[in-house]
Amino acid sequence: xxxxxxxxxxxxxxxxxxxxxxxxxxxxxxxxxxxxxxxxxxxxxxxxxxxxxxxxxxxxxxxxxxxxxxxxxxxxxxxxxxxxxxxxxxxxxxxxxxxxxxxxxxxxxxxxxxxxxxxxxxxxxxxxxxxxxxxxxxxxxxxxxxxxxxxxxxxxxxxxxxxxxxxxxxxxxxxxxxxxxxxxxxxxxxxxxxxxxxxxxxxxxxxxxxxxxxxxxxxxxxxxxxxxxxxxxxxxxxx
Amino acid sequence: xxxxxxxxxxxxxxxxxxxxxxxxxxxxxxxxxxxxxxxxxxxxxxxxxxxxxxxxxxxxxxxxxxxxxxxxxxxxxxxxxxxxxxxxxxxxxxxxxxxxxxxxxxxxxxxxxxxxxxxxxxxxxxxxxxxxxxxxxxxxxxxxxxxxxxxxxxxxxxxxxxxxxxxxxxxxxxxxxxxxxxxxxxxxxxxxxxxxxxxxxxxxxxxxxxxxxxxxxxxxxxxxxxxxxxxxxxxxxxxxxxxxxxxxxxxxxxxxxxxxxxxxxxxxxxxxxxxxxxxxxxxxxxxxxxxxxxxxxxx
Numbered sequence: 001x002x003x004x005x006x007x008x009x010x011x012x013x014x015x016x017x018x019x020x021x022x023x024x025x026x027x028x029x030x031x032x033x034x035x036x037x038x039x040x041x042x043x044x045x046x047x048x049x050x051x052x053x054x055x056x057x058x059x060x061x062x063x064x065x066x067x068x069x070x071x072x073x074x075x076x077x078x079x080x081x082x083x084x085x086x087x088x089x090x091x092x093x094x095x096x097x098x099x100x101x102x103x104x105x106x107x108x109x110x111x112x113x114x115x116x117x118x119x120x121x122x123x124x125x126x127x128x129x130x131x132x133x134x135x136x137x138x139x140x141x142x143x144x145x146x147x148x149x150x151x152x153x154x155x156x157x158x159x160x161x162x163x164x165x166x167x168x169x170x171x172x173x174x175x176x177x178x179x180x181x182x183x184x185x186x187x188x189x190x191x192x193x194x195x196x197x198x199x200x201x202x203x204x205x206x207x208x209x210x211x212x213x214x215x216x217x218x219x220x221x222x223x224x225x226x227x228x229x230x231x232x233x234x235x236x237x238x239x
Numbered sequence: 240x241x242x243x244x245x246x247x248x249x250x251x252x253x254x255x256x257x258x259x260x261x262x263x264x265x266x267x268x269x270x271x272x273x274x275x276x277x278x279x280x281x282x283x284x285x286x287x288x289x290x291x292x293x294x295x296x297x298x299x300x301x302x303x304x305x306x307x308x309x310x311x312x313x314x315x316x317x318x319x320x321x322x323x324x325x326x327x328x329x330x331x332x333x334x335x336x337x338x339x340x341x342x343x344x345x346x347x348x349x350x351x352x353x354x355x356x357x358x359x360x361x362x363x364x365x366x367x368x369x370x371x372x373x374x375x376x377x378x379x380x381x382x383x384x385x386x387x388x389x390x391x392x393x394x395x396x397x398x399x400x401x402x403x404x405x406x407x408x409x410x411x412x413x414x415x416x417x418x419x420x421x422x423x424x425x426x427x428x429x430x431x432x433x434x435x436x437x438x439x440x441x442x443x444x445x446x447x448x449x450x451x452x453x454x455x456x457x458x459x460x461x462x463x464x465x466x467x468x469x470x471x472x473x474x475x476x477x478x479x480x481x482x483x484x485x486x487x488x489x490x491x492x493x494x495x496x497x498x499x500x501x502x503x504x505x506x507x508x509x510x511x512x513x514x515x516x517x518x519x520x521x522x523x524x525x526x527x528x529x530x531x532x533x534x535x536x537x538x
Binding site for chain 1: 330333334353354356357389394395400414415417418419420424427428431432433
């Protein structure tokens with residue numbers, strides 16, 4: 001029985017396929033990094049809102065987190081890209097849809113909003129693991145609530161949650177592949193494009209796997225460096 | 240002991256030699272043994288294979304042709320062969336055929352040389368034009384009008400490839416070519432103003448247009464950017480099965496069943512009216528070679 005498949009690893013670097021793959025990788029990095037910044041900022045704010053003393057602030061943040069956490073990301077992305085413009089009425093919808101590269105912006109914002117809900121939960125967990133005496137000690141030195149969060153609690157919590165944040169950072173790069181379904185030409189999109197042109201999907205997908213693996217390893221190394229740089233002796237971990 | 244070994248090896252050798260002809264077409268053998276034909280159907284390819292919401296399962300020209308195939312297979316093997324349906328998309332249809340998950344894909348797949356290298360095709364049974372669906376009042380009337388417009392196509396289709404190749408060659412300069420996961424999504428993008436024109440085969444475009452609440456708001460362009468023959472896909476090295484499928488198609492032309500099915504789906508009263516051109520009719524008549532009744536019976 002002959003194997004009905006001839007391997008051709010050249011599709012990964014031969015022109016024009018190699019160029020496509022590189023363009024895709026660059027877009028994946030863009031999507032991941034920019035969405036991560038949105039997610040981090042929004043997530044810290046939301047996580048803090050979750051344990052704020054004012055009940056309506058807490059309820060608002062909880063509602064956001066529950067909605068964005070429970071709906072699958074693919075469904076969210078489709079909603080924002082196809083149904084989102086319709087929310088603005090007929091004329092505005094056509095104007096919005098005429099924006100070139102709309103799917104790129106929608107993908108970044110959608111990814112950021114989704115990941116923010118997960119970061120918020122990690123931040124809340126970070127706060128929960130700080131003993132109550134820290135809060136009381138900070139307040140007793142005369143800081144207001146907001147100052148306490150800004151100068152004492154949040155810096156402390158962020159250091160504690162660096163490991164789960166690393167996971168979220170990795171996940172954002174993996175979830176960026178979902179953006180292919182709304183036409184963003186990132187790594188996975190290019191993989192399928194190479195596959196449909198050359199029918200060598202096996203090589204193309206293996207290449208994509210290696211790319212994501214390398215991005216992931218890079219992220220882990222980066223977060224490890226951040227962790228050791230910002231470590232407070234005696235507060236977190238064994239050292 | 241030695242004599243025993245020699246005799247056993249001789250018997251095994253004879254078995255291998257005698258068994259060899261039986262391994263000639265594993266697809267036909269598997270269909271006979273399991274009584275099931277694994278078929279890949281599209282869900283959105285009107286009028287060849289699509290889901291009819293009223294009926295709740297796949298219907299279409301290619302689906303009816305599958306019933307013909309199964310009827311002949313049942314008569315050959317003397318038992319009722321069942322269809323095991325699998326859903327395929329434009330992206331998954333070739334991988335699923337090539338890796339053996341499905342025996343045959345009955346839909347609206349274009350026969351191209353590049354695809355021929357990965358899978359086998361039946362005889363072409365339909366010829367379609369690739370053209371664009373545009374809003375009724377769109378200024379797009381000829382190929383030149385495509386300059387500066389936003390075009391859309393479905394992932395994995397020859398239509399998308401044709402557009403990209405022609406744009407690269409400079410036949411027209413669109414502003415951008417967007418890729419969608421399927422025809423339904425592409426049509427939605429057209430309706431909401433994300434693209435100015437959506438490209439696929441004329442029959443599929445007409446099908447999309449008919450499904451809209453107001454079909455008169457859309458029109459298909461008169462010009463075509465490519466002409467494509469449709470064939471049914473199956474794995475390589477299954478020539479007995481391929482011959483059987485081809486004979487089924489030819490027999491249906493000879494007995495008139497083909498024209499009946501065509502009328503049902505693409506005739507004037509069908510869901511997507513496409514008049515049969517004179518050349519198409521001549522092609523169908525000419526490919527039928529002399530066939531005798533009961534060609535499907537085992538000799």
